[in-house]
Amino acid sequence: MGRITAGRGYDYLTREVATSRHDYYTGSGEAPGMWTGSGRIELELDGVVDADDMAALYGSFLDPRTTHHVQPTDGRVVAPTLVGEALRSEPKVLNRGTANERVLEQVAAFDVTFSPSKSVTVLWATACDRRVRATVVAAHEVAVSAGLAYLEANAGHTRVGRNGVRRMVTSGFVIAQFRHRSARSTRPGERVGDPQLHSHCAILNRVRGVDGRWRTLDGEAIYRHAHAAGALYAAVLERELSDRLAVSWAAPDGRVPMREIVSVPGEVIARFSSRREQVLDHFERLLVEWTAVHGRSPTRAERAGILDEATVRSRSAKRKGNETDLHDHWRAQLTPCEQTAIDTVTGCQLATNGGRMPAGSTQLAEAVMQSLHEQRSWWTRAHVFGEVARLVQDPTVEAIELEVERIIGGCLELEPDRDHEYAQHDKTKFTSTTIKExxxxxxxxxVQTAPWTVDPLAMVGLGDDQTDAVTAICAGEYQVSTVIGPAGAGKTTMLKAAAESYGVAERPVAVLTLSAAAARVVTEETGLPASTIAAWRVGQVRLPRNGLVIVDEASMVPTLTLDQLIRVAAAYHCRIAMVGDYAQMGAPEAGGLLRDLAGLPSATHMASVRRFHQPWERDASKQLRRRNRDIADVYDQHDRLIGVTTQYAVTTIADAWLNDILAGYDSIIVVDTTAEAALVSARCQQLLAGNSLLGETAGAGVDQTWICVGDLVQTRLNTNTIATSDGSRVLNRDVWRITGSNAAGDLLATHTRTAVTAEIPAGYAHDHVVLAYATTIAGAQGRTLDTGHVLVTPRTAAGALYVGMTRGREANHAYVITDSHDHEEFQLGDLSPRDAFAAAVSRAPEGQLSAAAIEQRWKQTAGQRLASRTDDRTHQRAFEWWTQRQTALPPQIADALHGHHQQVIAVLASRGPATWATMIRSATTNTSWDQHRAVRTFIERLETMPSSAAGGASSEAPSTQAGSNPEVARR
Structure with missing residues (x-):
């Protein structure tokens, strides 16, 4: 799901349409788009999408029926008709002509893309039987239609009233739907890459309300329901292919994200899943060519230019086809055994049904609730709809909706709203009794009293806030002590001091962390025994009795786990210390409680920030933590914000990282996703190789990534099977330096923090070793280095941004992607770096709030909600009154006030209805209507009329006499 900006944002879709049957079959173009959506009828759009029509609608919001200018019947010139709000005359362009061009434009459409699981695409792309391929396409189209119909039914409205407080029914979506067959090529010079059947559905950001006016869509509703629409698409596609081709389905890894067709070879799926650009071959070739031409090695700046060129060349726009049919082109990449396997997957339906459960069953309801608990503390109908669609047998829309209502009926409503005129039931949040309790x-x-206390030791070098935290943990009044500390506050030093106090008192201390790597760091830095929460849950670790249990990074611990942990610790007469920061990463499951705990008397807040060398950055980090948008100005003034487009983001951030490495800094790159980390790390590896900082190839990691001597790598799976020099385990997120390889192909590695050595087997490396130059937010939290470089995308949330921008002692830089669209095929501009950074600062997902916080917020905003609705109702009444009463005005005055009705209504709404007639009568009588500023005078008289002058009058229509002012009659 993404956005398409007005202007030429839509151009990718129309530009990709094939110009001939030959071009289509050889992959040189795609099928023409088709108009769909109920709203297209309003504009008489049907059939194939005409490029001129799309340019009018999506480029300028013009009614395509009026943009040809000359009527074919009589030759009259017709002015184009606007569909809703007009575009500005010209979009504002910043830095025109540079690689980082940024355009501030309106959102013309929402691009909702439907794509099947990879096994479905592989079956469609490589099946020898044309009928099978056609059936897959037909099933895909049925599923897309179902997804769009759901989205239109649940998000096809517009917003009206004061501040958009009310919803209005519309005639539905206008959609230009384009079916594409491949992803962008990852091989230089090719236009068609991996097969990937998908449909772009460009939903016009204009809908016609029941009042006849065109307005923008409720974009929030579209985003809210997009996930459920995708789940419905996948469910309908499964049902259609099961019915038509008798294929069987399996849920990967026992979970139900998107099922795959049974017996489609995994090797083929992996082979056709390389969407990201691979620029290393291009770089090496261009480097050789450059050296040959210039007779010398390039400078660092010249090398950076060569790398930029390699990135651009490898990101080619899809292959110009040859004489080979596109499906033949893909089949040629299969072995005979693989082709046979694919051609025999149909007609082999199994009874397992891919893990789906009968409608109405207890099993289904329990599975849905478990899935919801694993994601958040609360949910909406759309969340439940998505889970039911993934899990229920025979997933028709009707069956899913019945199950949603059945399951919602067993939930607790957090935001009850009985004002049916304004209630938005699809936004209403629910939780379960399990979560609530x-x-x-x-x-x-x-708030329970502690069973005992420990005398805190007087520690030299602690700040006042650290001392307060130690005192609370040792001798505080409450059994559960919550310590909230911002990034760089010195929480580790504080915990070490608390542990020494417990040691003197001869009371045991245990630390629980989320990851084994974090547990090892805690032990190394504090000397305390630390284990993972997972190890405790399966009985591998026992809590101490009459001791202290420290929960590290408590904001990331799920609510149900926290509840269980506190109950067991209390039964063992333990004190519990919850240490963390709710402004950083939240729990991957139902969570959000640390923020609530921070507001209780048992909480201690560490205020001082000690990490950063620059005083301004200490203060800025606090404002960043408070999600103050204006802090973007401070970072901008200190040159910490670098604007980039998606195309150049990897190049820019990796180059900056390399400069720090060459300057002798320990540096980190922080990104949103694992895929981005792999892409950026690959670029960093190229830069190191280009600067002769890496040795020979030592082996291969995940996704066949080459690993060289000198590379930094990360192990991603805990294991006891790899021998290390001190007998310790190899842990997830351990970082190693590669020193070589042995005769068996195993990687020789040295741990970057402990200097422990290990021989990492080639098989483990292939499955679980990745380059470690860039990491996700989860991998960065808790780490401190010299400098930090953060990639800020339109998806980066406030908590992730805060973590990323607080890793470096010396400096932290944000590389802010200014593109507005997530889909890599659209390169669009949007915000300035400052504005995009500010948007991320305030982008706080509600999913990180507890159910209790949601409920409390709903109660606290009741007065504001009532005032807003009362204000809107008053405006509605004023509008109706004025619409009726203005017909009683003399024609001359009615003509003069044409176009100014909203001003009049706004003034009327600010006064009581009983005063309206007197106000209009008085203002009309005391206005000289022959003057050019008569309307302005009339409005001013309404605005400045004392309440005493208007009060107590009848609300009947004003009886205005034109003759009371001689000039009125002449008008």
């Missing part, structure tokens, strides 16, 4: 138990435990 667990949250309440944790909050209750936080």
């Amino acid at each position: 667990a949250e309440q138990r944790v909050l209750n435990a936080a």
